[in-house]
Amino acid sequence: MENKxxxxxxxxxxxxxxxxxxxxxxxxxxxxxxxxVTLIGPNGSGKSTTAKIALGIYKKIDGKVKKYTxxxxxxxxxxxxxxxxxxxxxxxxxxxxxxxxxxINIALNLTGVEHLxxxxxxxxxxxxxxxxxxxxxxxxxxxxxxxxxxxxGVDFKxxxxxxxxxxxxxxxxxxxxxxxSHDLHVVMSATDFVLCLNGHVCCSGAPHKVVKDSKYKxxxxxxxxxxxxxxxxxxxxxxxxxxxxxxK
Amino acid sequence: MLNDFxxxxxxxxxxxxxxxxxxxxxxxxxRLSFFAGTLxxxxxLGVTMALVFELNIAFSVFLISAVLAIFLLQLQTKxxxxxxxxxxxxxxSSLAIGLVIIGFLTxxxxxxxxxxxxxxxxxSQSDLLLIWGGGVFILIILKIIxxxxxxxxxxxxxxxxxxxxxxxxxxxxTILMAAIIAISIKIVGLLLITGMLxxxxxxxxxxxxxPLQMVILSTIGGLLSILIGLFSSLxxxxxxxxxxxxxxLILFCFSLLKFKxxxxxxx
Numbered sequence: 001m002e003n004k005x006x007x008x009x010x011x012x013x014x015x016x017x018x019x020x021x022x023x024x025x026x027x028x029x030x031x032x033x034x035x036x037v038t039l040i041g042p043n044g045s046g047k048s049t050t051a052k053i054a055l056g057i058y059k060k061i062d063g064k065v066k067k068y069t070x071x072x073x074x075x076x077x078x079x080x081x082x083x084x085x086x087x088x089x090x091x092x093x094x095x096x097x098x099x100x101x102x103x104i105n106i107a108l109n110l111t112g113v114e115h116l117x118x119x120x121x122x123x124x125x126x127x128x129x130x131x132x133x134x135x136x137x138x139x140x141x142x143x144x145x146x147x148x149x150x151x152x153g154v155d156f157k158x159x160x161x162x163x164x165x166x167x168x169x170x171x172x173x174x175x176x177x178x179x180x181s182h183d184l185h186v187v188m189s190a191t192d193f194v195l196c197l198n199g200h201v202c203c204s205g206a207p208h209k210v211v212k213d214s215k216y217k218x219x220x221x222x223x224x225x226x227x228x229x230x231x232x233x234x235x236x237x238x239x240x241x242x243x244x245x246x247x248k
Numbered sequence: 249m250l251n252d253f254x255x256x257x258x259x260x261x262x263x264x265x266x267x268x269x270x271x272x273x274x275x276x277x278x279r280l281s282f283f284a285g286t287l288x289x290x291x292x293l294g295v296t297m298a299l300v301f302e303l304n305i306a307f308s309v310f311l312i313s314a315v316l317a318i319f320l321l322q323l324q325t326k327x328x329x330x331x332x333x334x335x336x337x338x339x340x341s342s343l344a345i346g347l348v349i350i351g352f353l354t355x356x357x358x359x360x361x362x363x364x365x366x367x368x369x370x371x372s373q374s375d376l377l378l379i380w381g382g383g384v385f386i387l388i389i390l391k392i393i394x395x396x397x398x399x400x401x402x403x404x405x406x407x408x409x410x411x412x413x414x415x416x417x418x419x420x421x422t423i424l425m426a427a428i429i430a431i432s433i434k435i436v437g438l439l440l441i442t443g444m445l446x447x448x449x450x451x452x453x454x455x456x457x458x459p460l461q462m463v464i465l466s467t468i469g470g471l472l473s474i475l476i477g478l479f480s481s482l483x484x485x486x487x488x489x490x491x492x493x494x495x496x497l498i499l500f501c502f503s504l505l506k507f508k509x510x511x512x513x514x515x
Contacts, residue, residue, distance in 0.1 A: 055409035074409035
């Protein structure tokens, strides 16, 4: 149904190495308007790296990334605000885009942190800060949103509400979303396309197909497959401790 | 009581405070104080080069600082040494080379003390023109690049992802720092120019809660330091640079007091 929509981002066989050590390689996917693409995988599997490749943060990459939009909102996995820099939520909201007070208020309201507008960023709790980060990314009405574990540290109730919000944004604003998440329930229920990473793409496709994939089960364990259904299949490779692949 | 030279020194000082206020904030935010110090140390080499090749002093200092900054970037890619070690290496070797060359310049009379600590007697009409002309230029550039530079200061990845090109603005900022050192060594002196960049910004940090406020307070702090410093330099016949920096330090101590009271009130 989304096929007629504009392609926002195309990643072709991309990878990146630092000091000759490959962080991630051979990643291909595309994001269209109104589509949510999710990256899953264990720690250190190259999820954030893949997002950074897609955003053009690395100077040298293998493969190709084509961006068809400049209106990008990014929620990084880690961001530390130096205490030497006095900055309020209000100042942070207009970091990369000029916004009116109304636009700022609306965005902060959507993520439930309007009351923190005049607070110093360094005084926020982890969850509050994540909500501000999300508000900032959506306030500029981006065409492409890249969310790297956007709800880390957010309370249980807030987490559900924020994922609901993300889903709404993709539908209403026709915004393409690249999401990194550990919450497999969310991933499988709200996503259009899943890439399962472990230094390379282990498997990819629509959620109901991915959960049936042997490699998915191998990475996340049998219980993860129960999220949708349980299937038996044979494995064509295993992963050694350092993430390299042993063919069977 | 006010002589021509003193009016010129005041005007020069005010010009410098207006530039070091905002630039100093970025120096603190970006943790570049050691880098600024390195550039300032290399200014001595710049001055001796100017004497040897009969160049304009400010131009020569600017050139050497810029070369040093590029050299540093090269070194960073070639070795695994930490940044502070590289900066120390460059700062002291350029200072040493500058002093060695001065030793050879026996025919030229040369006021090393004035160069190191500033000399308000030495400010000429053309210096004033340079400070104000260069200062306005630096501030206009800073105003233009403010947003992307600020975003890059907060977070490199975020700025880059959202199309800000942080590398370009980091480079422009380095050039601005070299320029500000070049135009202000004469009045503050090369050993103390870093103090003029850092101390007013540091005192502003103690009493501000947003970036713009910090820039304004830093500029005011710088202006007060210049005024108090220059008047006491005239009164007590002390070198202008150390007097200005001492005044800045006293103001900084006051900002600590005020900060304490302020936070007590908040509790």
